[in-house]
Amino acid sequence: MKIFDIYANKHYQVMNKTVACIGFFDGVHVGHQHLIKQTVELAKQKGLTPACITLSREPLQVLYPERDIKTIMDIEQRLQAIGSYGIQQCYLLHFDQAMANVSAADFIELLKSLCIDTIVAGEDFRFGKQNKGDVLMLEKQMPTKIIPLVELYGQKISSTTIIEALEKGEVEYVSSCMNRYYAIDGFVIHGNKVGSTKLGYPTANIEYNPFIVLPRVGVYIGRVIYEGKTYRAMINIGHNPTINRRDFLSLEAHILDFDQDIYGKRLVVEFSKYLRYEKKFNSKEELIEQLDNDVQSVRDYTYEIRNV
Numbered sequence: 001m002k003i004f005d006i007y008a009n010k011h012y013q014v015m016n017k018t019v020a021c022i023g024f025f026d027g028v029h030v031g032h033q034h035l036i037k038q039t040v041e042l043a044k045q046k047g048l049t050p051a052c053i054t055l056s057r058e059p060l061q062v063l064y065p066e067r068d069i070k071t072i073m074d075i076e077q078r079l080q081a082i083g084s085y086g087i088q089q090c091y092l093l094h095f096d097q098a099m100a101n102v103s104a105a106d107f108i109e110l111l112k113s114l115c116i117d118t119i120v121a122g123e124d125f126r127f128g129k130q131n132k133g134d135v136l137m138l139e140k141q142m143p144t145k146i147i148p149l150v151e152l153y154g155q156k157i158s159s160t161t162i163i164e165a166l167e168k169g170e171v172e173y174v175s176s177c178m179n180r181y182y183a184i185d186g187f188v189i190h191g192n193k194v195g196s197t198k199l200g201y202p203t204a205n206i207e208y209n210p211f212i213v214l215p216r217v218g219v220y221i222g223r224v225i226y227e228g229k230t231y232r233a234m235i236n237i238g239h240n241p242t243i244n245r246r247d248f249l250s251l252e253a254h255i256l257d258f259d260q261d262i263y264g265k266r267l268v269v270e271f272s273k274y275l276r277y278e279k280k281f282n283s284k285e286e287l288i289e290q291l292d293n294d295v296q297s298v299r300d301y302t303y304e305i306r307n308v
Ligand SMILES: Cc1cc2nc3c(=O)[nH]c(=O)nc-3n(C[C@H](O)[C@H](O)[C@H](O)COP(=O)(O)O)c2cc1C
Pocket: 190, 191, 192, 193, 194, 195, 196, 199, 201, 203, 205, 219, 220, 234, 235, 236, 239, 240, 241, 242, 243, 244, 252, 253, 254, 277, 278, 279, 280, 281, 287, 291, 294
């Protein structure tokens, strides 16, 4: 996917005509996927390039830096996912104070300068300073295809509901919303070596991006993807209260049937099912007994999403 950086108050003259969907697309959930498919389809019918217009940063992170606003994906994951559904060109609007101050009317002028044949937007899409613009305003000024919202269990699928579900540990609901397992990637860092030396369960400690949503503290059934291969895993997010309690939240995975040195390597951790809360055990032996049960739960689990 080709990426064009766009800044507020600059003039652009784009020649390549596109059909472009618009929005932030955090999580690239099933609603976004539907919108993207409609965009790709319409572009194909018209013989034009399928494109997307999105923001470089979550507006609330820029406008309220003191608030701890997290996202489902970082920008690389978001753009990679958008591209994977067939979008070939991306207008990446650099979101800063200047962009936040662009009025809805001026935002439409900016869109017009990008040589867009048709804009594709969900019916609740809003834009411009203080979110004052909506799709009714947009369609008066530009050809706009408005897409009805995709729902799950009678509720609109949205990035906000996905973040709330992750914070409650409802990773199965999140998988249904995304048609993928929720995934975090990061590099493997050194832990305290307790897992391998005292428990018989070595764990890969993952250094995660602090701006990404961590699911609720607890133990999960999941998978690890390493060098293109997928492995079953049991994952813990927590403070390790039984041995060497940590003040920060660690993310660690015991990968089943795996025996390689992966310090410093990058891997992806996927969350399939919340298993239990993290508990302070009275002894190392009790923790080991619990881990024996957890590993059995992973072996008994049927993964429903096959493709990564
Ligand atoms: C699947 C899994 C479940 C865990 N559950 C608990 C738990 O309930 N309570 C706890 O104190 N530690 C729990 N741990 C954390 C272990 O105590 C931790 O892996 C150990 O301290 C090793 O840390 P290290 O990698 O820094 O050596 C769990 C770890 C994993 C991988």
